[in-house]
């Protein structure tokens with residue numbers, strides 16, 4: 507199958523969907539299989555809250571640290587037992603369609619990662635309606651620059667995001683670091699159940715809070731920019747894992763697959779993983795478990811790379 511043809515066909519496919527179908531495709535909780543949609547969303551918040559409380563009670567941390575001048579520009583850092591500044595830093599951007607979620611309920615992976623000597627940074631950004639997509643992307647860029655400036659001896663910065671947070675992490679592949687006066691030591695990207703082309707979202711109910719125009723969506727779509735990018739502002743040796751759950755929606759599968767293909771064609775060191783038998787929410791809440799396949803993949807990415 508010729509690749510250009512494939513991407514045209516799939517782009518046409520969301521454009522041809524009814525409003526209802528598009529809405530369902532961009533509602534991950536409609537596709538969960540083990541519990542109802544509401545129970546899933548409740549369980550997700552509950553596990554996130556509990557993991558965060560546990561992380562704060564059991565790990566050395568620096569909480570609510572400003573990385574910029576605005577009130578919402580804060581992050582939490584959780585440390586391994588043995589404190590050092592020469593650590594790998596795993597930086598997490600939460601999901602919630604750029605309009606829900608918070609750092610205070612997103613420290614899912616702190617326990618298993620800090621146990622292996624990784625510092626975990628959980629970033630807050632101004633969600634809609636307070637923040638626009640452009641502002642969120644700028645805030646996330648600032649947060650990464652902040653980590654590099656504060657920990658110049660870090661042993662690598664690994665950016666991870668979930669869903670809307672994976673979009674924000676992916677936008678860092680296009681960031682203009684010179685504007686921020688620092689080049690972060692980016693060693694890996696873990697993009698979990700993400701959205702890389704924002705245009706379909708404009709036509710869903712999610713846009714009531716986001717108020718994106720088609721131009722805003724296009725400007726903030728890494729899928730669009732990387733297809734035509736001439737330069738790679740991040741070291742091309744940096745490993746990018748594009749990950750999707752078996753029970754993510756077909757549109758989320760398409761977006762992840764196409765983003766991976768674009769990275770691969772662009773010469774990035776990218777891989778694609780579909781994780782068995784997990785939905786959009788379990789894929790993250792399972793990160794509380796040290797034996798979960800994705801926890802192990804993250805550790806392998808951090809420790810088996812030169």
Ligand SMILES: N[C@@H](CC(=O)c1ccccc1NC=O)C(=O)O
Pocket residue numbers: 532533534535536550601602603604607668669670671
């Ligand atoms: N309203 C969405 C919620 C959702 O997509 C979501 C919720 C928490 C964390 C991430 C999410 N998805 C993308 O950012 C749903 O019901 O599936």
